[in-house]
Amino acid sequence: MRRNIKNNKIMSEKKIWVSMLSAVLLALLYVMIFSFSEQDGAESGSLSHLISQKCVELINALAGGNWTEVFKESLIAYFENPIRKLAHFAEYALMGVLLYGVWRPWKERNVKLYLLILSWVFVSAAGDEIHQLFVPGRYGSAADVLLDTCGGGFGLFCCVIVEKLWRRRNRTRQGKTSKQDL
Helix, strand or coil: CCHHHHHHHHHHHHHHHHHHHHHHHHHHHHHHHHHHHHCCCHHHHHHHCCCCCCCCHHHHHCCCCCCCHHHHHHHHHHHHHHHHHHHHHHHHHHHHHHHHHHHHHCCCHHHHHHHHHHHHHHHHHHHHHHHHHHCCCCCCCHHHHHHHHHHHHHHHHHHHHHHHHHHHHHHHHHHHHHHHHH
């Protein structure tokens, strides 16, 4: 009985720490997302260009380093938009993971939890795009809201799969332990 109370207290403390850490990281993610969103069009474009340039330089180096400047510039221009969209997807996938960390310790794993997280991601993405309407050289995009929400859904999906695999692994271990105890 006493052992059970101690285990429940430890589990409750773990839930609090997981939830608090996820909430702090989520707040930092919001700061990062909204700081990127408040960059004007030129600043945002130059950052995307720089990241595309570094990626092309890396691929060129891995391929032997003999590409022409014209070819590299065409690849940089080609990769700029996909890299920007991948960044959107990744930011919001992380948001889905962190929201799962905030809410999962306190809510049952079911459709209501998933809808809560997806709704939260959707509202956050829509708010980010609305924010961009007021930044010079930027615009809001419904396609980005959809992409961001899909990113959040992907992060949530990864959490659900990892949790299921973790539970299956623990059940298998417990089954082996109880068989060995006999």
